[in-house]
Amino acid sequence: MTGETREFYNDELAADGIYTAVTKWETTQVRKLTDLVVKHHYWRDQAGQLWLNFDDMMENPRADFIAYRKRKGYLTPEQLQHYRQARHLTKAALADQLDIKAQAITQLETNLRVQTDEQEVELRRILGC
Missing domain, CATH: 1.10.260 (434 Repressor (Amino-terminal Domain))
Incomplete structure (x- = not known):
């Protein structure tokens, strides 16, 4: 998905803009686990700022939860x-x-x-x- 470009309306900026998909491996924390390495998805604006997925703001937290459950051996x-x-x-x-x-x-x-x-x-x- 990295490199894909799309136009979105950004509520925070109150403007349309062209955004480029970016994926990054990031270390994140869920509860007491502080070292979960998870692939996150963002949209980068033309100024270089990263934004959460405009269509699914919970995409990255859900990925974090999946990694947490896997590490802990929890039921999915x-x-x-x-x-x-x-x-x-x-x-x-x-x-x-x-x-x-x-x-x-x-x-x-x-x-x-x-x-x-x-x-x-x-x-x-x-x-x-």
């Missing part, structure tokens, strides 16, 4: 959803067992949030994996 969003559905649990029912909100289950299953160490242990116990 897809696995969480699969095991929950296989046990015929609604998001609300699983959330009740974890003492969290159903919205948190949705965020875990869509990779917008990572589980804590304690939640991972409980998820594995409840889901039988």
